[in-house]
Amino acid sequence: MGAATKTVQLLQGNAACARAALAAGCRFYAGYPISPSSEIAEVMARLLPPAGGKFIQMEDEIASLGAVIGASLAGVKGMTATSGPGFSLMQEHIGYACYAEVPCVIVNVMRGGPSTGLPTLPAQGDVMQARWGTHGDHPAIALCPSTPAEVYELTVLAFNLSERLRTPVILLMDEVVAHMYEKVDMRRLANLPVENRARPTCEPGKHAAFTPGADGVPVMAPFGDGYRYHVTGLAHDDRGYPTQDPKLVAATNRRLQEKTVRNREGLMRYELLDTEDAEVIVFAYGIVAAAARRAVREARKQGIRAGLFRPITLWPFPGEELAAACAGASRVIVAEMNLGQMSGEVQRVIGRSKDVESCLKADGEAISPEEILLAIEGKEVRHV
Amino acid sequence: MERYEVRLSGEGGQGLVLAGAILAEAAGIYGGKFVTYTQSYGPESRGGGCRSDLIISDTEIDYPICAHLDLLLCLTQKSCDTFSSKLKPGGLLIADSKRVTNPPSGPFRVHSVPILQTARQKMGREVAANMVCLGVIAKISGLVTIEALRQAVAARVPKGTEATNLRALEAGYALALEVAPADALCVPAKISA
Secondary structure (H helix, E strand, O other), X not given: OHHHHOOEEEEEHHHHHHHHHHHOOOOEEEEOOOOOOHHHHHHHHHHOHHHOOEEEEOOOHHHHHHHHHHHHHOOOOEEEEEOHHHHHXXXXXXXXXXXXXXXXXXXXXXXXXXXXXEEEEEOOOOHHHHHHOOOOOOOOOEEOOOOHHHHHHHHHHHHHHHHHHOOEEEEEEEHHHHHOEEEEEHHHOOOOOOOOOOOOOOOHHHOOOOOOOOOOOOOOOOOOOOOOOOOOOOOEOOOOOEOOOHHHHHHHHHHHHHHHHHOOOOOOXXXXXXXXXXXXXXXXXXXXXXXXXXXXXXXXXXOOOXXXXXXXXXXXXXXXXXXXXXXXXXXXXXXXXXOOHXXXXXXXXXXXXXXXXXXXXXXXXXXXXXXXXXXXXXXXOOOO | OOOEEEEEEEEEOOOHHHHHHHHHHHXXXXXXXXXXXXXXXXXXXXXXXXXXXXXXXXXXXXXOOOOOEEEEEEOOHHHHHHHHHHEEEEEEEEEEOOOOOOOOOOXXXXXXXXXXXXXXXXHXXXXXXXXXXXXXXXXXXXXOOHHHHHHHHHHHOOOOOHHHHHHHHHHHHHHHHHHOXXXXXXXXXXXXX
């Protein structure tokens, strides 16, 4: 592509994701193309081989994530991308990667669901699935961009967090952001810091594969480097062998849960717009945040003191930050393209002193600025 | 130029996603405007509704989805029936004369243009219609220059097809000159060419 060499480029969300993955050091992609994520596979298939990487089209999404986990265990950064139906299939392996502490990046470009749903129309119906889709208590990190340039930044961050914390990281896009092109100055995105997982420095016989460091994260030996350990989805001891010792199991499960939260710095991302003096705060993410930004500005022109809280990190939920932003507001509105998945989470955080209001849509159309403005004005929102 | 909203609509297989990307690149990269471009299409690779939405502006674009169209291009009757109500008063509708047999009337300008027929006759295949569209849009709307479009086409289309696509673009530009009365060909005052 001739455009790839220019500093100012027209960048698509999905293409941004693929190119950022490469910049973050990803050298393995396994996937089963599904709209609206297909361009990620398409671009990876073109860019990975010349960069010395591997691209494999797998038989399904279960195998895709399995292959990525295998690559990562061998020391290679890996990614897969899908949409809701494939994300459902990946849940078992997401849990496996959480428990075996295998870094990997999973992109889910959300389309309308449930089931095969609405190919290829936008939705945000998988936000709770990104937190609780796989069974058991487990850590979850999910990042949610709202522009193609941010897709690029957050894809790099997703790899960095997954390497730093040895855990799967989910990039949650909606169809609009994934398919949207915008003008991006590539110089702004060049040379973002890239992190790589720590490797053991001790002799192979002395390495305890799952003994955590001070940050709660064990260092990771790539398979084939002579360090012998066992990898399993069963509860395991510090060498990776199955155990049902309650003390060991409790310690591991707690550590996994806490390792994301205690490494909060650089993880909790959010954006505030005009929240300082706001009476009404809109909580919105992904493409809906773009509509909300416009609605907030329009409301300000009318003299309504409105503000926007945009979570960029959806999981772990930036609850403390949201509670602080909403402390002085009398109303909080959640705008999302689902039937209220984050509304409950927001209500939990701000407490029962005020009822969360909703501006919801789950019909395959994006929420418009006008609809959010009506909600801010306290008028009935009638979706067309 | 304030926010200018363009929708290219028709059905899957007509090449409107690529046409949108090229128009966005022509306006944004070669024309120096702010631009966003989104698409919507169904699961079918042929048939099924398909649209490309562009917003072009001299200032940063806060919201990338079209709501009040300045320019609507329709290559099927269905897309015209669905979207013509979204045209702004004073907007511009460009409809294919073969597939849009019943163009709407309203407080907007309508140009019925033989886009698909030109693609078939001049290029030998209807699949070239997307490039013909771009030539027509450049001439009738003045939104982008033909030179910016030439550069964007050459950069975006598959290697080896540049010459064919450029010829289709020129055919569209020439077609607009033939079918649109001279006073309808305009460069909007706020757009610097």
